[in-house]
Amino acid sequence: MATLATIMDRFTTANGASGDSSRTRVMENEDPFEVPQFPNEDVYLYIKHIDNSRVLREADPAARKVCWRLIGSSFAFAVLVIGLLLPSLNQLMAGYRMEALRQERQRLELDRASLELAETRLLSPARLEELARMQRFVDPAPEAVVYLDGNKSDQILAKK
Amino acid sequence: MNPLATRRVHMLVRVAFVWAALIAARLIQLQVVQHRQYAQLARDQQEKLEEIKAPRGAILDRYGQRLAMSLPSESVCLDPLRVPDFAVASDILAKVLNLDSRDLLAKLKSAAENRRGFLWVKRKISREEAKRLRDLNLEWIEFRTESQRYYPNRSLAAHVIGSVDFEEDGNGGVEQSLNDELQGHAGEVLVTEDVQKRGFASSMQRQAQPGQDIRLTIDSRIQFVAEQELAKMVAQHHAKSGSLVAMDPRTGDVLAMANVPTFDPNEPPKHGEMAARENLAVSAPFEPGSVYKVITLSAALETTRLRPESMINCGNGSINLFGRIIHDHSRYASLSMADVLARSSNIGAINIGLQVGDKNLYQYIRRFGFGKKTGLPLPGESGGMVRPLRVWDKSSIGSVAMGHEIGVTALQLAQACSVIASGGFLIKPRLRMDAPVATPVRVLRPDTAITMRGMMEGVVIKPYGTGHKYARLLGYTSAGKTGTGQIYDYKLRQYTHLYNASFMGFAPVTNPAIVIVVTINGTAGTAGYGGPTSAPVFREVAAAGLRFMDVPKDLPEMLSPEGSDQADDNDVAIADLGSSIPPPLVQAGDAVAADDRPVASANNALDQRVLLARNGSAQQDFAGPRVPDFQGKTVRGVIQQAAALGIPVEFTGSGVARAQAPGPGAILPSGSWVRVQFGR
Numbered sequence: 001m002a003t004l005a006t007i008m009d010r011f012t013t014a015n016g017a018s019g020d021s022s023r024t025r026v027m028e029n030e031d032p033f034e035v036p037q038f039p040n041e042d043v044y045l046y047i048k049h050i051d052n053s054r055v056l057r058e059a060d061p062a063a064r065k066v067c068w069r070l071i072g073s074s075f076a077f078a079v080l081v082i083g084l085l086l087p088s089l090n091q092l093m094a095g096y097r098m099e100a101l102r103q104e105r106q107r108l109e110l111d112r113a114s115l116e117l118a119e120t121r122l123l124s125p126a127r128l129e130e131l132a133r134m135q136r137f138v139d140p141a142p143e144a145v146v147y148l149d150g151n152k153s154d155q156i157l158a159k160k
Numbered sequence: 161m162n163p164l165a166t167r168r169v170h171m172l173v174r175v176a177f178v179w180a181a182l183i184a185a186r187l188i189q190l191q192v193v194q195h196r197q198y199a200q201l202a203r204d205q206q207e208k209l210e211e212i213k214a215p216r217g218a219i220l221d222r223y224g225q226r227l228a229m230s231l232p233s234e235s236v237c238l239d240p241l242r243v244p245d246f247a248v249a250s251d252i253l254a255k256v257l258n259l260d261s262r263d264l265l266a267k268l269k270s271a272a273e274n275r276r277g278f279l280w281v282k283r284k285i286s287r288e289e290a291k292r293l294r295d296l297n298l299e300w301i302e303f304r305t306e307s308q309r310y311y312p313n314r315s316l317a318a319h320v321i322g323s324v325d326f327e328e329d330g331n332g333g334v335e336q337s338l339n340d341e342l343q344g345h346a347g348e349v350l351v352t353e354d355v356q357k358r359g360f361a362s363s364m365q366r367q368a369q370p371g372q373d374i375r376l377t378i379d380s381r382i383q384f385v386a387e388q389e390l391a392k393m394v395a396q397h398h399a400k401s402g403s404l405v406a407m408d409p410r411t412g413d414v415l416a417m418a419n420v421p422t423f424d425p426n427e428p429p430k431h432g433e434m435a436a437r438e439n440l441a442v443s444a445p446f447e448p449g450s451v452y453k454v455i456t457l458s459a460a461l462e463t464t465r466l467r468p469e470s471m472i473n474c475g476n477g478s479i480n481l482f483g484r485i486i487h488d489h490s491r492y493a494s495l496s497m498a499d500v501l502a503r504s505s506n507i508g509a510i511n512i513g514l515q516v517g518d519k520n521l522y523q524y525i526r527r528f529g530f531g532k533k534t535g536l537p538l539p540g541e542s543g544g545m546v547r548p549l550r551v552w553d554k555s556s557i558g559s560v561a562m563g564h565e566i567g568v569t570a571l572q573l574a575q576a577c578s579v580i581a582s583g584g585f586l587i588k589p590r591l592r593m594d595a596p597v598a599t600p601v602r603v604l605r606p607d608t609a610i611t612m613r614g615m616m617e618g619v620v621i622k623p624y625g626t627g628h629k630y631a632r633l634l635g636y637t638s639a640g641k642t643g644t645g646q647i648y649d650y651k652l653r654q655y656t657h658l659y660n661a662s663f664m665g666f667a668p669v670t671n672p673a674i675v676i677v678v679t680i681n682g683t684a685g686t687a688g689y690g691g692p693t694s695a696p697v698f699r700e701v702a703a704a705g706l707r708f709m710d711v712p713k714d715l716p717e718m719l720s721p722e723g724s725d726q727a728d729d730n731d732v733a734i735a736d737l738g739s740s741i742p743p744p745l746v747q748a749g750d751a752v753a754a755d756d757r758p759v760a761s762a763n764n765a766l767d768q769r770v771l772l773a774r775n776g777s778a779q780q781d782f783a784g785p786r787v788p789d790f791q792g793k794t795v796r797g798v799i800q801q802a803a804a805l806g807i808p809v810e811f812t813g814s815g816v817a818r819a820q821a822p823g824p825g826a827i828l829p830s831g832s833w834v835r836v837q838f839g840r
Contacts, residue, residue, distance in 0.1 A: 009164065011171055092360055099351065099359035106232075113215075113231045120226040120312040125384035139704075 006039065208351045209365065213305055214344025216328055217371030219321055219335070221380040222413070222593055226312060228321050228335070228425075230328070230371075233308035234290045235283040240271040242300045249300070256292050257282045283326070284308050311425045317383050319439035320376065320417050320538070320591070323425035332425075332437055334374060334591070337537040344371035375593040377413035382406055385704040386416040389697045393680060394420045397661075397693055400682030403441040404697065405574040406705060407675045409581035409666060411597050412590045414536070415674065415705065417441050417571075443540040445567030446660045446679065449645030450626075450690070452563030453509045454616065454664070455576060457501055459516045459524035461608045466515065468498040468615055472508045479507045482554040486510065502618045502625040504642065506562045513561025521557060522549045527603045528576040529586055530568055536591045544568045563643060574677040577664045580616065581672035584609035613639055614816075617669050621792045621818070630695030633667055633703050635713035637818055637839060640665020640698060642690035647682070659683045663694035667702045670840060673711045676701055715819045716837055789824035790817040790836050798836055808833035815840035 121127065132138075190198060219228040236257065243249045246268045254261035259282060271279045284306055285293075293301060309324045322333020328343070330336035347368030351359040386404045394402040406416040421436040423429075429437065438444065460466045477491035488507040500508030513521055525531065531546030545567030547556075552565075559565040568576075571589060579586050585600035604612070616639035619625040620632055626642040643662040646655040662679045666672040678694035678701075687693070785805050790798045798817055802809040810833050818839040828834065 009168075095352075095360040095362070096358065099362060102359075102362070110232050113229070116226065117229060117231060117310055117312055120229070123225065124313045125316065125380055126313065129384070129388075139707075 003039065206352055206354075208353055208359075210349050210351050210362075211305070212347035212349055212368040213307060214346045214368040214370045215307055216309065216324075216344055217342040217373045219342070220373060220375045221317075221378045221383075222376065222415075223379070224375070225380045227317055227376070227378070227380065228309060228311050230307045230309050233284040233306050234287075235304045235306050236281040236285060236290075236293060237302050237304055238279055238281060238300055239277045239302070240268050240279050241275070241277055243268060243272075244300070246272070252296065252298070253281055253293075253301075256296070257285060257289055313380065314424050314426060315422045316380060316387065317376075317378050317417070318422050318425050319419045319437070319441070320378060320414075321425060322539075323429075323437075326428075332539065333439065334376065334537060336539045338374055341372045342374060345369040377408075377411075377415065377590055377593055378417070379415045379705075379708060381708045382701065382705045383416040383418065386418040386697075386701045387420075387422065389700045390418050390678070390680075391420045391422075393693060393697050397680060397683045397688055399661075399680045399688070399693075400658075401440055402678070402680040403444070403570040404679075404701065405441050405570045405677045406701060407574045407578055407589060409578035409587070409672050409675045412575075412578065412587040413593075414571075414574075414589050414591050416701070439538060439540065440681075441570040441679075442534075442536065442538050443542050443569070445542050445544045445569050446681065447566065447645040447648075448563040448568050448573060448662060449643035449660060450504045450506075450509075450563055451573060451641045451643030451662050451664045451677075452566065452568070453501060453504065453561070454580065454612065454641050455524060455528055455530075456509055456513050456516065456521065456561040457497065457615065458528075458580070458604055458608060458612050459521050460497070460512045461611055462524070462604060463517070463520045464512075464515045466497055466512065468496065468611060470497045471495070472497055472500050472505075472511055474500070474505050474511070475507045477507065479510055479558070481510065481558045484555045484558075486558060498615045498618050499622075499624075501615045501641065502622045504619075504626050509562045510558040513557050516557075516561075518549060518552055518557045518560075521560060522546075522552075524603075525560070525566070527586070528579055530566065530572055530576065534571055534575055534589050536571065536589055538591070541571075542567075542569055544572055563645060570677045570679050573662070573664050573679075574675055577666060577675045577677060579603045580609050580612045581666040581675050582609075613669055613672075616641055616665070617816075618792060620665070621816075623789060623791075626691045627663065627665070627695045630691050631663065631665055631699050633699060633706070635715050636667045636702070636706055636711070637669040637714055638665055638667035638699075638702060639669045640695065642695060644689040657684060659688050659690075661688055661690040661693035663690050663698045665695075665698050665702070667706060668711065668714045670714060673709055674702055674705045676705075714839060716821070785828055787820070787822050787824055787826045787828050787834055790820050790834070791824075793817050795838060802834065810835045811838065812836070813838035 213232055215232070216230040218226055218230070221227055236253070238249075240246075246265055250261050250265035250268055253259060254264050264281070267279060281301075282289075290303065294303075307328055309328055311318070311321065311323075318333075320333050322330055322335035322337075324335050325331050330339040330342065335342065345368065346366075348365040350363045350365050352361040353359050386406060390402045390404050393399075402418075402420040404416065404418040405414065407414055417439070419438075419440045423433060423436045466472075471494045473494050474488065474492035476493055477488040479486050479488075486506065488505060490503075490505075492503070492505055492508065495503060495505055495508050497508075497512065499505075500512065516524075525546055530544050533541045533543045547565065552560075556565055575586065575589055582600070583606050584602055584604035586603045587600045588598035590597060617637065619627045619641055620638050622628060627640050631638055631640050631642075640663055643660075643664075645660040645662070647658045647660060648654070649656045660679060660681050661683045662677070664675070664677040666675040676698045678697045680688075680693050680697075683689075683693050785807060787807065788801055788805065790801065793801065794816055795811065795814065798809060798811075807828060812835065815838045817836050819837045821835045822828065
């Protein structure tokens with residue numbers, strides 16, 4: 001079986017090739033029906049049960065200090081990282097908003113220009129003339145226009 | 161540790177080192193050696209250079225009404241090399257954009273065969289088309305933002321505004337002459353996009369500079385009335401063309417400039433339409449005819465001892481001018497200088513011109529601004545045609561005195577008329593509101609200008625004046641001069657029986673607010689003279705213009721606009737010009753005259769009626785006498801006439817009679833009186 005360990009063994013064994021040939025020779029002398037060894041079959045492991053139930057952990061003020069120091073430094077690091085990243089993040093979000101606003105502004109400017117065009121068309125003299133004709137309006141007779149003191153258009157009265 | 165394990169660890173370390181070395185090498189290759197290439201690739205993918213459109217400036221009238229404006233518009237283009245299926249693509253695009261599918265397919269194939277990576281499908285599409293196309297969400301369709309020029313009032317002031325080509329470069333009118341100011345300069349912004357093509361950062365690469373808005377002195381309301389009335393009269397007289405210029409004589413503001421035929425600048429030029437796009441009012445000089453007598457008489461008042469009441473020899477209708485016989489339209493033995501203008505006597509004008517002298521006349525022609533451009537920002541302006549004095553022959557002064565051998569534009573005539581209206585100052589016409597008013601140059605003495613105003617008013621208010629029936633305004637005093645110049649046919653080398661019918665005038669007389677010059681080209685017959693053709697246009701446009709400008713009336717409105725029934729319909733005539741005279745502007749000494757004149761003795765009709773009424777031989781059923789026409793008479797003249805008829809009169813003001821009630825011809829009931837208003 002070509003495990004990573006066996007592959008590495010091939011590289012690490014000084015005479016890999018001779019090893020293979022000796023193993024081949026051994027296999028030739030062995031019983032062909034014998035089950036081959038598993039890799040690392042010679043390694044035996046056993047479990048030693050240790051009962052620590054009655055062992056009490058001695059309070060270690062230094063460890064607590066180390067722990068708090070670790071927590072503090074981690075927190076400081078996190079704050080630092082967040083502090084460093086936050087402006088960039090804000091900038092990114094602001095960039096999105098600005099781009100959206102820029103496009104919105106372009107759209108609104110286009111809408112405004114379109115409305116101005118529509119307004120101008122509605123107020124064109126030719127259209128007003130057409131409307132006046134449809135409504136049977138007529139230009140005021142000269143004597144129907146009275147100029148009060150001054151010469152302002154808002155002071156013009158139309159006499160009936 | 162097991163030596164084998166140790167070896168394994170060592171081996172692992174070596175492999176890891178090699179692996180790390182390979183990665184490092186690759187990183188160095190990517191980030192150092194090929195840094196620029198990959199950075200560029202990244203930029204191409206993430207960054208987009210967007211153009212910030214700088215819209216072309218709008219053109220506004222004097223009150224801010226838009227005459228021309230630009231709107232962003234989208235165009236469709238694509239890369240033919242990216243199109244998956246030409247047939248499908250052409251079908252889709254043709255259907256949405258209303259194009260010819262086969263034509264589009266052929267274009268696509270042609271572009272692909274030539275390895276062209278860009279093809280306009282349709283430019284400046286509507287918003288609806290753009291929306292429908294976007295909804296298809298096809299990645300190979302691209303949109304480009306362009307700009308579309310709109311003229312919301314269509315043909316209104318088309319010759320002044322001009323038009324633009326497809327690239328929004330002006331090709332006529334103000335659009336052309338002020339193109340640099342109107343045209344904006346697009347900016348660029350670099351947009352960084354995320355994977356979803358949403359921009360999240362941008363930096364301005366170049367600031368956009370929008371085009372400058374141009375505010376013209378044109379009053380769109382007056383312009384509209386001017387175009388309507390001019391077109392109506394051109395059609396009514398089957399004339400070839402017509403021009404009108406309205407100016408404010410105090411500032412030189414051009415209030416209206418109309419031409420017929422006209423065009424719609426929204427539409428691209430059609431074949432054969434170029435003539436309609438020509439601004440005749442500034443680019444087409446013509447022989448002005450009798451309106452030019454105003455210049456001759458102004459020069460005479462300045463340089464001779466002639467006064468309005470000075471009698472002028474009219475030669476009984478003909479004059480031998482250095483061997484050249486010139487006939488007048490009517491036989492007058494002599495006329496006062498004022499009546500020479502009112503009756504438009506050609507021989508009278510020639511004799512006045514002779515007294516002025518060619519040097520003085522030429523000097524005043526130049527002073528009035530003829531022979532040089534006015535300087536309006538309009539392309540193709542003509543300076544007119546004024547021949548240098550050294551090439552004048554002996555009889556040239558006769559021709560020039562009555563408006564021949566000289567070419568002027570309608571705009572130049574308006575400028576010259578403004579000299580009279582403004583009290584003797586030449587003020588350059590102005591077309592932009594932000595342009596400073598030109599420094600007035602004194603051309604005439606104030607008293608000369610006032611005298612000329614009175615004489616020009618006589619053309620309108622005297623019963624025999626050539627403009628009496630056509631140019632009188634209701635509620636306002638008006639002054640002017642008619643003119644009818646025969647058109648020379650350069651092919652036939654003779655004068656035709658087609659006329660340039662003109663009228664130039666102003667109102668009100670005492671404090672002129674508007675000067676109007678009307679020229680209708682190609683009229684025929686007696687109805688095609690300056691009085692019946694152009695003066696009514698003046699009347700309508702002046703009445704509307706004065707109302708729009710809120711100019712206070714200077715007359716009570718007691719007269720009918722048609723004037724008294726004593727007015728002579730046939731108040732114009734043409735001099736005998738002959739038929740084989742070379743063009744005056746080409747060959748010196750052969751100028752001829754065409755003119756307006758009243759029919760002789762028509763002014764006696766009023767007196768005859770009055771006498772009939774007084775003698776009781778007509779309309780004896782009425783108890784009182786008929787009211788005579790007092791207009792144009794002095795206080796003394798009115799008193800004398802009223803006393804002779806036994807009519808009590810109430811006076812208001814001083815100067816000459818301008819209005820009366822009851823009107824001329826009315827039967828005055830017993831116990832009532834006639835109110836007469838005088839004005840200067």
